[in-house]
Amino acid sequence: MELVVEDGVFVTMAAEVTPADAMLIRDDRIAAIGPAGAVRAAASGAEVVRLGGATVIPGLIDAHCHVADVGYLAAAADCSQPSAPDIAAVQARIRAAADRTPEGSWVTGSGYAEYKLREGKHPTRADLDQAVPGRPAVLYHTSLHVCVLNTPALREAGFRDGQPDPPGGAFGRDSQGRLDGVVYEAPMFALFEQNLRRDITRMGAGTRGGLIQAAGQRLAALGLTAACDADMRRDTFGAFAEADAGGLLSQRIYGLVVHDQVDWLLAAGLRGRHSSRLATEAVKIWSDGGMSSRTAAIHGTYPVPPYGSGILYFERDELTRMVRDFDARGFQVCIHAQGDRAIETVLDAYATILTPGAGNPRRHRIEHGGAMYPPLAARAAALGIVVATQPGFLSALGDGFAAAFPDRSDQLYSLASWQRAGITVAGSSDAPVITADPLIGIRDAVLRRTEDGRLLGPAERLPARDALALYTTQAAFACHRESEIGSLEPGKLADFVVLDKNPLEAEPEQIPGIQVLATVLGGTPVFQSGSLFAGR
Numbered sequence: 001m002e003l004v005v006e007d008g009v010f011v012t013m014a015a016e017v018t019p020a021d022a023m024l025i026r027d028d029r030i031a032a033i034g035p036a037g038a039v040r041a042a043a044s045g046a047e048v049v050r051l052g053g054a055t056v057i058p059g060l061i062d063a064h065c066h067v068a069d070v071g072y073l074a075a076a077a078d079c080s081q082p083s084a085p086d087i088a089a090v091q092a093r094i095r096a097a098a099d100r101t102p103e104g105s106w107v108t109g110s111g112y113a114e115y116k117l118r119e120g121k122h123p124t125r126a127d128l129d130q131a132v133p134g135r136p137a138v139l140y141h142t143s144l145h146v147c148v149l150n151t152p153a154l155r156e157a158g159f160r161d162g163q164p165d166p167p168g169g170a171f172g173r174d175s176q177g178r179l180d181g182v183v184y185e186a187p188m189f190a191l192f193e194q195n196l197r198r199d200i201t202r203m204g205a206g207t208r209g210g211l212i213q214a215a216g217q218r219l220a221a222l223g224l225t226a227a228c229d230a231d232m233r234r235d236t237f238g239a240f241a242e243a244d245a246g247g248l249l250s251q252r253i254y255g256l257v258v259h260d261q262v263d264w265l266l267a268a269g270l271r272g273r274h275s276s277r278l279a280t281e282a283v284k285i286w287s288d289g290g291m292s293s294r295t296a297a298i299h300g301t302y303p304v305p306p307y308g309s310g311i312l313y314f315e316r317d318e319l320t321r322m323v324r325d326f327d328a329r330g331f332q333v334c335i336h337a338q339g340d341r342a343i344e345t346v347l348d349a350y351a352t353i354l355t356p357g358a359g360n361p362r363r364h365r366i367e368h369g370g371a372m373y374p375p376l377a378a379r380a381a382a383l384g385i386v387v388a389t390q391p392g393f394l395s396a397l398g399d400g401f402a403a404a405f406p407d408r409s410d411q412l413y414s415l416a417s418w419q420r421a422g423i424t425v426a427g428s429s430d431a432p433v434i435t436a437d438p439l440i441g442i443r444d445a446v447l448r449r450t451e452d453g454r455l456l457g458p459a460e461r462l463p464a465r466d467a468l469a470l471y472t473t474q475a476a477f478a479c480h481r482e483s484e485i486g487s488l489e490p491g492k493l494a495d496f497v498v499l500d501k502n503p504l505e506a507e508p509e510q511i512p513g514i515q516v517l518a519t520v521l522g523g524t525p526v527f528q529s530g531s532l533f534a535g536r
């Protein structure tokens, strides 16, 4: 197969900037890129697609999202804003979802944020009981660190009034001390996992790959050609493997396998690359809670509910033991750490296997890094830690951050400082926590404006090219793929996106409005909004 793509503006993101208006694709790789004359000369008789001046960028990479969860929650009631501005709207959406939820599955809603609801508080079990009285219903917070259960769900989960908070988590309670249905952290993760597993099992072989396919189509429409799944487990791996075998993956998936699943992974002989589209080479550990749920482990206390200092999942010694063990077994380790107290603990653990200035060959990562203030960033840089972060949180969740971190909100997600310190920063969405749209992440890295128009850390804004690098070259590095993807260069895989405007020249406010005309994976279109690659 030979294809010439020409009459385009090529933003190659290669280290060496050479002018290009055409690219030759041979099978699944880029054979040549440069001036049209030279490219055409290298291809005799190749098919030609003319782009009419459209812009071509490398396929975008989401270095941390939850692909299986995107597919799973795509079927849930959308309770995000502006779809559900108040609790009555949440109730209406959950009620409607009950009609299409199979018997035996929990009625599910997702995407709410209490500080965005008109009432400014979490819905309660009573609110959900009104909407769905007779069967279990669950409403997941946008952070996926909190959920609300109705009474049948509380009963089925085995949560009773008067029981103490479980390890690593907490229950919301009313003025009489009864459970109000809100569940924080560890028990919430267990529930989500249990529900996802039950529903995937119910789908059975043959259809669970469809859940991954649905997620992949959504991501492809956003220009994504690769994604790290930050929560790969035995069940979800089965769904990915099924999608891969059926040719249904629209992205190259780099799996971060949850730490307690690693023994299974190794015993099953499933570590490594399974195909050009599916790999399991890294381990995921959570060290603390989330920023928007105010459960990230910080020094000091939050001035807003649920107050406290956040939740740390592992003490330093235990985390260190895990890091040493996975490093010794050759895994890249990726640790969720948001609060400064958690990041400190993670850096302490990494410091036992890495020497400052001596590099980080496995590219051990910190996921998120929200409150990685300057002294912590300097330590991370010296150890060579890679950070996979989420600029898109700034618009979607930034007003909540400002309330939770009134004195230091300008130092959260301090992208420019991190880059200056020498940290490789990879862009990602953490979807379905927020939208997976990388153009929103790019805009937010450039503008740092919250939904309410607040400017969070003006000194931390990035130029557009650096923002695009987060989702291309740097994200490729974060998953050991920089020799194959992340830039448009001869020999690399032909993963690219055709856009109707050049994001490096658009007004930053306009970047999310740029149209994805086509997303191409290994020379094959996996999404198109027009007919550029008609018949391919």
Ligand SMILES: [Zn+2]
Pocket: 064, 065, 066, 230, 430
């Ligand atoms: Zn995540």
